[in-house]
Amino acid sequence: xxxxxxxxxxxxxxxxxxxxxxxxxxxxxxxxxxxxxxxxxxxxxxxxxxxxxxxxxxxxxxxxxxxxxxxxxxxxxxxxxxxxxxxxxxxxxxxxxxxxxxxxxxxxxxxxxxxxxxxxxxxxxxxxxxxxxxxxxxxxxxxxxxxxxxxxxxxxxxxxxxxxxxxxxxxxxxxxxxxxxxxxxxxxxxxxxxxxxxxxxxxxxxxxxxxxxxxxxxxxxxxxxxxxxxxxxxxxxxxxxxxxxxxxxxxxxxxxxxxxxxxxxxxxxxxxxxxxxxxxxxxxxxxxxxxxxxxxxxxxxxxxxxxxxxxxxxxxxxxxxxxxxxxxxxxxxxxxxxxxxxxxxxxxxxxxxxxxxxxxxxxxxxxxxxxxxxxxxxxxxxxxxxxxxxxxxxxxxxxxxxxxxxxxxxxxxxxx
Amino acid sequence: xxxxxxxxxxxxxxxxxxxxxxxxxxxxxxxxxxxxxxxxxxxxxxxxxxxxxxxxxxxxxxxxxxxxxxxxxxxxxxxxxxxxxxxxxxxxxxxxxxxxxxxxxxxxxxxxxxxxxxxxxxxxxxxxxxxxxxxxxxxxxxxxxxxxxxxxxxxxxxxxxxxxxxxxxxxxxxxxxxxxxxxxxxxxxxxxxxxxxxxxxxxxxxxxxxxxxxxxxxxxxxxxxxxxxxxxxxxxxxxxxxxxxxxxxxxxxxxxxxxxxxxxxxxxxxxxxxxxxxxxxxxxxxxxxxxxxxxxxxxxxxxxxxxxxxxxxxxxxxxxxxxxxxxxxxxxxxxxxxxxxxxxxxxxxxxxxxxxxxxxxxxxxxxxxxxxxxxxxxxxxxxxxxxxxxxxxxxxxxxxxxxxxxxxxxxxxxxx
Numbered sequence: 001x002x003x004x005x006x007x008x009x010x011x012x013x014x015x016x017x018x019x020x021x022x023x024x025x026x027x028x029x030x031x032x033x034x035x036x037x038x039x040x041x042x043x044x045x046x047x048x049x050x051x052x053x054x055x056x057x058x059x060x061x062x063x064x065x066x067x068x069x070x071x072x073x074x075x076x077x078x079x080x081x082x083x084x085x086x087x088x089x090x091x092x093x094x095x096x097x098x099x100x101x102x103x104x105x106x107x108x109x110x111x112x113x114x115x116x117x118x119x120x121x122x123x124x125x126x127x128x129x130x131x132x133x134x135x136x137x138x139x140x141x142x143x144x145x146x147x148x149x150x151x152x153x154x155x156x157x158x159x160x161x162x163x164x165x166x167x168x169x170x171x172x173x174x175x176x177x178x179x180x181x182x183x184x185x186x187x188x189x190x191x192x193x194x195x196x197x198x199x200x201x202x203x204x205x206x207x208x209x210x211x212x213x214x215x216x217x218x219x220x221x222x223x224x225x226x227x228x229x230x231x232x233x234x235x236x237x238x239x240x241x242x243x244x245x246x247x248x249x250x251x252x253x254x255x256x257x258x259x260x261x262x263x264x265x266x267x268x269x270x271x272x273x274x275x276x277x278x279x280x281x282x283x284x285x286x287x288x289x290x291x292x293x294x295x296x297x298x299x300x301x302x303x304x305x306x307x308x309x310x311x312x313x314x315x316x317x318x319x320x321x322x323x324x325x326x327x328x329x330x331x332x333x334x335x336x337x338x339x340x341x342x343x344x345x346x347x348x349x350x351x352x353x354x355x356x357x358x359x360x361x362x363x364x365x366x367x368x369x370x371x372x373x374x375x376x377x378x379x380x381x382x383x384x385x386x387x388x389x390x391x392x393x394x395x396x397x398x399x400x401x402x403x404x405x406x407x408x409x410x411x412x413x414x415x416x
Numbered sequence: 417x418x419x420x421x422x423x424x425x426x427x428x429x430x431x432x433x434x435x436x437x438x439x440x441x442x443x444x445x446x447x448x449x450x451x452x453x454x455x456x457x458x459x460x461x462x463x464x465x466x467x468x469x470x471x472x473x474x475x476x477x478x479x480x481x482x483x484x485x486x487x488x489x490x491x492x493x494x495x496x497x498x499x500x501x502x503x504x505x506x507x508x509x510x511x512x513x514x515x516x517x518x519x520x521x522x523x524x525x526x527x528x529x530x531x532x533x534x535x536x537x538x539x540x541x542x543x544x545x546x547x548x549x550x551x552x553x554x555x556x557x558x559x560x561x562x563x564x565x566x567x568x569x570x571x572x573x574x575x576x577x578x579x580x581x582x583x584x585x586x587x588x589x590x591x592x593x594x595x596x597x598x599x600x601x602x603x604x605x606x607x608x609x610x611x612x613x614x615x616x617x618x619x620x621x622x623x624x625x626x627x628x629x630x631x632x633x634x635x636x637x638x639x640x641x642x643x644x645x646x647x648x649x650x651x652x653x654x655x656x657x658x659x660x661x662x663x664x665x666x667x668x669x670x671x672x673x674x675x676x677x678x679x680x681x682x683x684x685x686x687x688x689x690x691x692x693x694x695x696x697x698x699x700x701x702x703x704x705x706x707x708x709x710x711x712x713x714x715x716x717x718x719x720x721x722x723x724x725x726x727x728x729x730x731x732x733x734x735x736x737x738x739x740x741x742x743x744x745x746x747x748x749x750x751x752x753x754x755x756x757x758x759x760x761x762x763x764x765x766x767x768x769x770x771x772x773x774x775x776x777x778x779x780x781x782x783x784x785x786x787x788x789x790x791x792x793x794x795x796x797x798x799x800x801x802x803x804x805x806x807x808x809x810x811x812x813x814x815x816x817x818x819x820x821x822x823x824x825x826x827x828x829x830x831x832x
Contacts, residue, residue: 011632012451015443016641018436022457025433036429037464041438044630048453071610072631087789095810111610133610156633158809183430189750194527194549214460215488216427217572225432280703280724286715287698287706290724294702297778297811305726305734308696308706314721348730349594362713393574395713 003029004056008049008067008077009155012041021160023055023068028164032172033181034062044068049080057084057148064168068156069115069134081137081152082121082264089119092126092135099133124152130157136167152190152374155413182236182245186224187256189263189408193217196251218403219393221256226340244355253415256408270414271302276351278410281319281344283331284336284358284374287404304348309340314334315357319343332357332369337377337386352413353379354406355386360398374402380408419445420472421455423491424465424483425571428457432724435480437576439491444580448588449597449633450478459486465496473500480584481573485550487529497553497568500536505535508542508551515549540568543583548575552583598652600660602640603672605679609633612640612667619662627655635809635817637672663777672824679823680708680787686830692767695812696722697735697760699747700774700790704819719765725756731773735759748773748785753793761795768829769795770822771802776814790818794825 007023011017022039029036037060042048049068057061068077077395082089096118103110117134127136132154140149151168153160188196193215197204204213210230215224226243230236257266271278280289290306293299294331307318312331315321321339329335336357345353356376365371372393377386387409391401421441427433438455445452453476454707458464465484472479484493500504512534519526536542543552548570556565567584568577602610609631613620620629626646642659646652649684653800664671673682696705706722709715723734724760728747731737737755745751753771761769776792781787788809803825806815 008660010630011644012443013455013643014437014446014643015598016437016601016639017632017634018434018439019455020434022428023431023434025431026429032432035460036633039429041457043453070631070633074628074630096433096644106608108608108611112612112779113613115632122540146622149588154505158635158813164621184433192524193525197488197526197529212490214426214490216433217486218433219574223432223590224432225427226428227430270800282706284710285707286710286719287696287722288710288722289701290698290726291701291705292702292708292814294726294776294817295812299702300726301724303534303702306703306724306726307734308722309723310706310708310710310716310719312712317724318721318763347734349733360710396711397574399707416806 001034001061001406003034004060005036006052006056006065007041008044008065010043013043013346020157021155022353025064030181032329044074044076046076046080049077050083050262053084057144058146063148063150065152065258066160069154071117071254077152078119085121085123085143087122090122092120093136094117094128102133106309127163129159129163131162132156136163156412171264181227182240183225183227183228184240185259186244186247186324187221187262188224188251188254189221190268191254193222196222198245200250200291203250217242220404233378244328253412263404264296267407267411268299268302270411271390274414277302278352278354279304279344279348279350281340281353281355282288282306282308283310283356284360285356285399285403286310286401289354289356292403304350307344315340319347332373333360334375334377338376338384341379342384351380354410356402358402360395361397362395372398376409378413417450417477418453419450419478419480420476421452422479422481423457424460424481428458429459431495437571437573438549439719440577441480447596448585448616450588458641460490460491460492462496465493466499469500473560474562479564481568485570486734487533492534493568501537501539501555501559503538506538508534508536511542511551512830520548543579545579546723547578548572551594552579554583584668597643597645598656599641599643600656601675602636602660602663603673603678604667604670605637607670609638614640616663616666619666622731626816634737636671663733669828678754679820680712683823683827684712684715684718688828690830693718693720694768694770695720695760695764695766697756697771698722698728698768698824699772700776701815701819702726705770705822708823720766723760748775748789750791753791754800756802757793757795765797768797770826772822774818777810778811788814792822792825794829
């Protein structure tokens with residue numbers, strides 16, 4: 001069973017909005033055993049949308065369209081679907097009642113333009129949207145000489161997800177044309193793509209034709225994604241897990257974790273396993289390390305909190321960094337990183353203290369300490385140390401890279 | 417001048433990686449006056465890539481392909497381009513020298529597989545990649561009965577961006593078939609899409625056919641994007657700025673800012689204009705508010721830092737929140753939010769203190785305080801207050817929403 005995804009919206013093509021719907025839909029469909037062979041993004045233009053649906057309908061078993069169902073004049077997907085099916089739009093009182101109800105609940109009067117959201121192409125099933133005003137649309141059967149299915153959902157991610165979960169996934173679960181696909185991702189850190197390939201060449205050579213391997217590099221890390229196609233879920237699971245076990249054994253500490261075990265999660269598991277708590281003293285990362293740690297549900301088990309010591313006076317008054325060291329070595333220095341880690345460990349009564357101090361840019365660099373210079377610190381009961389890292393990127397990627405380096409330093413310490 | 421973007425990679429279709437290249441390329445091309453009419457994502461499959469290039473070449477004036485240029489076996493874009501052009505791959509010694517040089521610089525030996533990156537389709541110009549091993553490819557001219565241009569770049573965003581900036585943008589700047597497009601985005605907060613439309617209906621009615629307006633809703637905010645097509649940059653600028661001025665006057669405080677003036681930036685400008693400093697006391701947002709504030713270059717002018725008071729003992733020992741209040745009211749309460757804001761303001765000697773304390777889920781909810789219950793606090797020289805907000809989303813969107821609410825509370829206080 002194959003699917004095409006069509007995302008509609010000028011904002012996606014001019015780069016105002018990053019298209020996250022394709023990734024979410026791709027993951028859901030893939031997990032359900034559907035092979036997503038194409039994702040197309042087009043503008044809010046009725047003939048273009050109509051033509052794209054027709055082209056996908058001719059080759060895919062399922063066409064998912066997102067976007068263009070809002071109440072405003074630039075939303076024309078409803079009309080395009082009606083055009084593709086060659087039917088008129090008809091009024092649905094129950095949809096209008098739902099829209100009116102939503103406005104009442106928020107104690108607002110319903111604008112006239114929302115009436116357009118109660119119109120649907122004749123013959124389409126209208127799919128209830130409990131979290132928004134635009135319903136989804138479903139059409140399945142023979143049309144233009146081919147049997148396929150069409151799902152149309154709003155472009156707002158939360159509404160799209162809800163309608164897909166409520167109405168598409170149950171339909172897929174009862175389809176019998178599905179094969180089983182299992183994906184597994186191995187997160188590695190600190191080893192380049194080419195060397196990774198060399199290291200595991202003999203293991204990869206043992207993969208059979210029903211298995212595919214991809215290397216996905218991103219800012220100092222490489223993810224390995226292994227996909228197995230098999231007759232049963234058990235067989236597919238067995239294949240990917242056996243591969244992962246061999247790769248993990250070969251790569252050792254280069255492997256951060258599997259699937260959801262991203263760096264934050266891996267660090268959390270190690271801390272819990274050892275019964276240790278951690279606290280952060282962040283300067284250049286501005287709170288990002290704490291943010292990442294607390295993205296993991298249950299982080300309160302091991303994360304006590306932290307101090308964002310963005311200005312120097314906070315470094316000295318709250319964390320106890322020596323004013324003399326700040327003056328002589330500068331805030332971006334080995335000693336300051338060490339004193340910050342020690343200070344936050346003591347202040348928050350944690351087993352481990354972590355720190356970051358650096359220059360994220362675009363301003364603030366000097367010949368001796370250019371943008372991207374970062375000292376990261378670590379302190380525990382046995383002492384403290386700091387490492388110099390260099391990241392030559394833009395401000396936000398620099399913050400990301402520095403926070404990753406701090407979390408990876410913690411991970412390696414916990415692995416020893 | 418029209419362009420198609422083709423992004424190659426299984427990881428994009430199965431939802432493992434969110435496609436950010438399309439948004440970046442779309443923005444760059446649009447700013448250069450190129451109309452991006454389609455973005456297509458396909459898998460690492462040579463015949464599929466070849467067919468997609470052929471289809472886009474037949475209709476667009478520029479085809480940009482990203483991805484599939486790595487050294488590993490799943491990278492087949494080079495071969496697909498050679499197939500499309502009907503030419504063999506030829507070896508480039510200068511590219512191999514560059515790759516070898518990069519490996520030397522990092523004191524690593526070059527794996528044999530990297531040799532494939534020195535192969536390029538005959539007749540393509542090879543574009544130097546100073547930040548990675550895979551060069552870009554450029555072909556422009558008559559082929560298959562049509563004149564067009566093809567740019568092929570690596571999928572790694574940093575490498576893609578560098579080659580586009582170095583080699584594509586200068587070529588576009590000298591092209592004379594470009595019209596002028598100007599986009600402007602108005603960020604609004606606290607007003608729904610339909611009501612927004614009603615409020616500015618008469619202003620929108622004055623737009624001429626060369627102007628387009630789009631409503632882009634996202635988690636409590638709506639962005640209005642106005643696009644003007646005109647003969648000169650000055651005329652296009654004038655049109656969008658006149659529209660923005662009228663909308664701002666009508667909507668007042670619902671408008672956060674224009675273009676790059678997202679919430680963090682708008683707040684920063686207000687703080688600087690008033691010469692005030694701010695400090696954060698974060699529980700449920702875990703550092704995200706500080707992270708967002710410090711995403712703005714120059715934040716050190718007004719951001720002193722903060723305390724991430726994730727566990728209750730940090731709330732009391734570091735921020736001075738009363739243990740009795742914590743016991744009787746619970747950590748997620750009006751009084752705790754107020755005491756956190758007061759405490760961090762005092763501790764960090766800032767003009768304004770902000771705070772967040774809530775339940776982000778999926779665990780931790782109770783019937784009285786379900787997941788999504790958040791108290792946010794504000795303190796300044798004249799006193800302190802807290803507000804209850806409710807966000808019924810997943811953990812990460814809950815953190816995003818709560819941090820937005822805190823920053824918007826600060827913005828509104830600064831506007832008074």
